[in-house]
Amino acid sequence: YWDRSKFPNRTLFAPYAYKTQKNSRKFKMEDVARNNKTGEDYTELPYFKLMRQRWAANFDSLEKYYMKMRLRHNETGEHSQKYEHYPNFYHAATMPHGHWTVPQFDCKGYVKKWLITYAVPFFGWDSLKVKLEFKGIVAVSMNMLQLDINQCPDDYYVPNAFKNTHKCDEKTSYCVPIQGREFELGGYKCECLQGYEYPYEDPITYFDGQLVEAEFLNIVNDDRSRYDTFKCRLAGAASARLEVTILGGLLVLSWLLFRRWSR
Secondary structure, three states: OEOOOOOOOOOOOOEEEEOOOOOOOOOEEEEHHHHOOOOOOHHHOHHHHHHHHHOOOOOOOOEEEEOOOEEEOOOOOOOEEEOOOOOOEEEEOOHHHOEEOOOEEOOOOOOOOEEEEEEEEEEEEOOOOOOEEEEEEEEEEEEHHHOOOOOOOOOOOOOOOOOOOOOOOOOOEEEEEOOOOOOOOOOEEEEEOOOEEOOOOOOOOEEEHHHHHHHHHHHHOOOOOOHHHOOOEEOOHHHHHHHHHHHHHHHHHHHHHHHHHHO
16 A cells, blocks of 8 residues: 555555455455545555554664675576665565554455454655655455464463463363364364373374363353363373273182182
């Protein structure tokens, strides 16, 4: 999204690419500035105004990148030559310089979905090529319902509204996130802690978070639930029980043989 009169021969220019089908490479392109009404152009968006105000004058915190470009000497590319164009560096924003918006429904846009946007500014030389100036922003919008939820514990300074909301038994297991389950509860698994083991003979060795969440919801609704069975047991408990059974069988067999030979 270019700022006003910053793009050559255009007052406003904001190319916007989007797609209407998931897992498709077909994109549609539109100039947002062409469809905006007077007084409702994209420069009035809250995150655009925030970025423009933040980077109006001070650029000291920008990262400085040096270009090490080499071009082909001819069409066959037999050897390369240096790109002798100065200045051979540029200033750009980093991840902390960006801004996340609050979730909002794109009712007037091209995709009628709940979106969350990340915007970052870009810069360039002024008309005299003397100093840097704010040129506009690059914004990426994502479908919020396709983002993963992390319910596992994390550091106290990590901003996450779903942090530590898992339903694993913390005495015997710990939470591990599972990627790709999107904006739904249960995107994790409960792995057994050291010294504990999975109590059932299954192909997996953990409790699935979606199943744990479903059984916990049954408790909330005062229905029958298997939530108490989603706990790991002490490691070696099965082998110890087997040893006790074998020992008991040997004792019984010895007693029967003793009775037989004592007659």
